[in-house]
Amino acid sequence: xxxxxxxxxxxxxxxxxxxxxxxxxxxxxxxxxxxxxxxxxxxxxxxxxxxxxxxxxxxxxxxxxxxxxxxxxxxxxxxxxxxxxxxxxxxxxxxxxxxxxxxxxxxxxxxxxxxxxxxxxxxxxxxxxxxxxxxxxxxxxxxxxxxxxxxxxxxxxxxxxxxxxxxxxxxxxxxxxxxxxxxxxxxxxxxxxxxxxxxxxxxxxxxxxxxxxxxxxxxxxxxxxxxxxxxxxxxxxxxxxxxxxxxxxxxxxxxxxxxxxxxxxxxxxxxxxxxxxxxxxxxxxxxxxxxxxxxxxxxxxxxxxxxxxxxxxxxxxxx
Numbered sequence: 001x002x003x004x005x006x007x008x009x010x011x012x013x014x015x016x017x018x019x020x021x022x023x024x025x026x027x028x029x030x031x032x033x034x035x036x037x038x039x040x041x042x043x044x045x046x047x048x049x050x051x052x053x054x055x056x057x058x059x060x061x062x063x064x065x066x067x068x069x070x071x072x073x074x075x076x077x078x079x080x081x082x083x084x085x086x087x088x089x090x091x092x093x094x095x096x097x098x099x100x101x102x103x104x105x106x107x108x109x110x111x112x113x114x115x116x117x118x119x120x121x122x123x124x125x126x127x128x129x130x131x132x133x134x135x136x137x138x139x140x141x142x143x144x145x146x147x148x149x150x151x152x153x154x155x156x157x158x159x160x161x162x163x164x165x166x167x168x169x170x171x172x173x174x175x176x177x178x179x180x181x182x183x184x185x186x187x188x189x190x191x192x193x194x195x196x197x198x199x200x201x202x203x204x205x206x207x208x209x210x211x212x213x214x215x216x217x218x219x220x221x222x223x224x225x226x227x228x229x230x231x232x233x234x235x236x237x238x239x240x241x242x243x244x245x246x247x248x249x250x251x252x253x254x255x256x257x258x259x260x261x262x263x264x265x266x267x268x269x270x271x272x273x274x275x276x277x278x279x280x281x282x283x284x285x286x287x288x289x290x291x292x293x294x295x296x297x298x299x300x301x302x303x304x305x306x307x308x309x310x311x312x313x314x315x316x317x318x319x
Contacts, residue, residue, distance in 0.1 A: 001028055004305075005187040005219075009034030009049040009200030011066035011234050012226050012291075013193035014056035017127070019297030020191070021057055023305060026126035030183050034195070035112065035131045036139040036168055036203035037150045041089045042080065044099035045106055048151075049200065050116055050131055051098060058123040066234065069094045088156045113177045132204045135174035139199050140167045150199055159236040163243040168203050176207045184213040189308045192223035194289065196237040197256045198244070205260075214260055215318065220311035222263035222283075222304055225250050228290060229269035249273055254282065254319060261319050263307045265289060265300065281317045283307055 004024055008017055008031055017031060034049045048067065055061040055069060062068045072092030081087045091099060098119065105115045111134040120129055139150040143161035153159060184190070195201050205211045214221060230248050232238045238248040246252035250266045250273045263283035266273065271286045278284055285307055291297040 002188045002308075003186055004029050004189045004191065004308075005183055006031045006191045006193060007195075007201055007204050008032070008053060008193035009037075009195045009204075011052060012232075013049070013195040013200060014053045014061070014066070015291040015297050016191075016193045016224055016300060017053055018056055018294060019291065019299070019301030020304075021127050022294070022298050023301045026128070029127050030187075031127060031129045032132050032177075032180055032183070032204055033116075033129055034200045034203050035133060036137045036171075037154075037199060038136075039089075039138070039149060039151045041091065041099075042085070043103070044091075044096070045103045046089075046091070046099050047102065047112070047116075047131070050119075050129070051095070053129055054116075054120060054123055054125055057125045057127060057129075060123070068092055089151060111177075130177055130180065132180070133174045133177050133207060136170050137174045137203055137207075138169045139203060140169050142167065154236070159239070163236075163240050166198050166202070166240070166244070168206050171203070171206050172208070174207055176210055180207075181209050181213050184210070184217060187217060187219045188312065189305075190214065190217065190219050190221045191304055191308075192221065192257070192261075194224040194226040194291075196226065196232075196235055196240070197253060198237070198240050202256075211260070218316065220262040220308055220314075220316065221260050221318070222265065222307055222311070223253065223257060223261055224289060224300060224304060225253055225264060225266040225270065227253065227270060228267040233290060250277060254280070259318055262311050262317055265304055265307070277319075280319050282319045283311055 038047045052067045062070045072094045077087045077090045102115050112131045141148045141153040142165040241248045250270050265285050267289045268286050274284045
């Protein structure tokens, strides 16, 4: 039995996980999810990445948006707006039940790990999806106009500001959620989803002990590029890469993950970068990586697993 671990966050991570969960039995797959973009809205604890992954695997996600619940209405937000409340972060009527449940459970003293387990079971999701930490970590975007919480930058301001720096408030005092370091150590394969490397994967890697555990593992580490032709399908990762001094291409992505990767899946539109990456010792596969259907998600997942099968018999290179 091959134990596979996925680091993920956001819509890209959810779509890759959709394919991966179809290719692997649930007991062979663990998922660590970013929670540094969690925030409080209308007094409720919202975990956007956790919810997006769970809603996707439960078959309930709004496929057009890639997040939220399919067919949800926003009557409550409209009513709050009528009271003069600022509702730039809109929560659907059914989605509110998730946040009410989570907030009440956390206030009773349950951990975010326990709350996520209960949420997963209620949705009928068998894949082990866990938050990266039970401690509060928040992504802060530094812009020319000052510091912004990630959701302020992304949702309220629509990622219009230049990004000068990204920090993770609370990261030094935070601990990985129970069992995560052990899961990394036991994994036979570690995959990094096509999620934003700075705000989805970066906080996970920044947790004390996580990057070190990944450097020590004997398991091959394979990433799926979030870029297609130098651009992201969704989100500001490409602009963040350029703003923070990295090329918005597969080589720039490898630089961000420096010292970790054994393999990379990149899109055919970025095939010109393959030769240089191979020369650096990285295993590379080029294929269409746009996962806008379940079949395409399965195709990309199977390509990652196929690469892993070839790499497991070789010493790690960790480019």
